[in-house]
Amino acid sequence: MDIFSFLREHGSPPSPTDEILYEFVAGELANSMVKQGLWTKALSDAEWNESKAKSLYVKMRIAQLRSELLAHVAQQQALLSDPANEARAFGLSEEDIEYLRKPIKAIRYVEKYRVSKDKLSKAIGLGKIRGVLCGDVLWVQDREIS
Numbered sequence: 416m417d418i419f420s421f422l423r424e425h426g427s428p429p430s431p432t433d434e435i436l437y438e439f440v441a442g443e444l445a446n447s448m449v450k451q452g453l454w455t456k457a458l459s460d461a462e463w464n465e466s467k468a469k470s471l472y473v474k475m476r477i478a479q480l481r482s483e484l485l486a487h488v489a490q491q492q493a494l495l496s497d498p499a500n501e502a503r504a505f506g507l508s509e510e511d512i513e514y515l516r517k518p519i520k521a522i523r524y525v526e527k528y529r530v531s532k533d534k535l536s537k538a539i540g541l542g543k544i545r546g547v548l549c550g551d552v553l554w555v556q557d558r559e560i561s
Contacts, residue, residue, distance in 0.1 A: 432484070433477070433481075436477050436480050436481065436484075437473070437477065439480065440472075440473050440476045440477060440480070443476070444469065444472075444473075449472065449476075450476065450479075453472060453475055453476060453479065454468070454472055456475070457469070457471040457472035457475060498517055498518050498519055498557060499512050499517075499518065501518075502515075502518040502549075502554060505549060505550075505552065505554075506549050506550060507547065507549050507554060511547045511549065511554070514545060514547065515545050515546075515547060515554060515555065515556050515557075516545075516556055516557075516558075517556060517557040517558070518547070518554045518555070518556070518557065519554065519555060519556070519557035520552060520553070520554055520555075521535060521546070521552075521553035521554065521555050522553075524555050524557065527557075528559055528560070530560065534560070535555065535560070538560040539555065543560050543561060544556050544558070544560055
């Protein structure tokens with residue numbers, strides 16, 4: 416039997432993310448750290464058969480974790496889609512955000528506009544572009560150096 420026949424019979428292998436989720440749930444079960452409400456639902460759906468309930472619990476918990484993960488990813492993407500929100504979440508003040516107009520991390524700026532760190536630093540020093548230091552991260556205006 417070749418790999419393609421095997422996959423047709425058994426379905427596709429779990430993704431690396433799924434594998435991590437299954438490991439996490441296995442750890443929960445091994446340490447008796449199950450979600451009690453979900454476990455009770457699994458027992459109920461399995462007509463109080465514990466081995467069937469375990470299987471149901473794993474499937475429901477994986478679905479729950481996958482949903483949480485997707486929600487977190489969507490939240491992070493929303494932050495990144497609005498530079499001001501990302502800057503706020505990072506700790507920039509409203510004054511800093513207003514000063515920069517459209518903030519972007521300097522490291523992203525260097526990648527986006529393909530300029531060297533030295534050129535960016537020089538432009539900030541000459542007042543051609545604005546910059547704000549927050550923590551250990553430099554934020555700059557998201558516009559090309561003129």
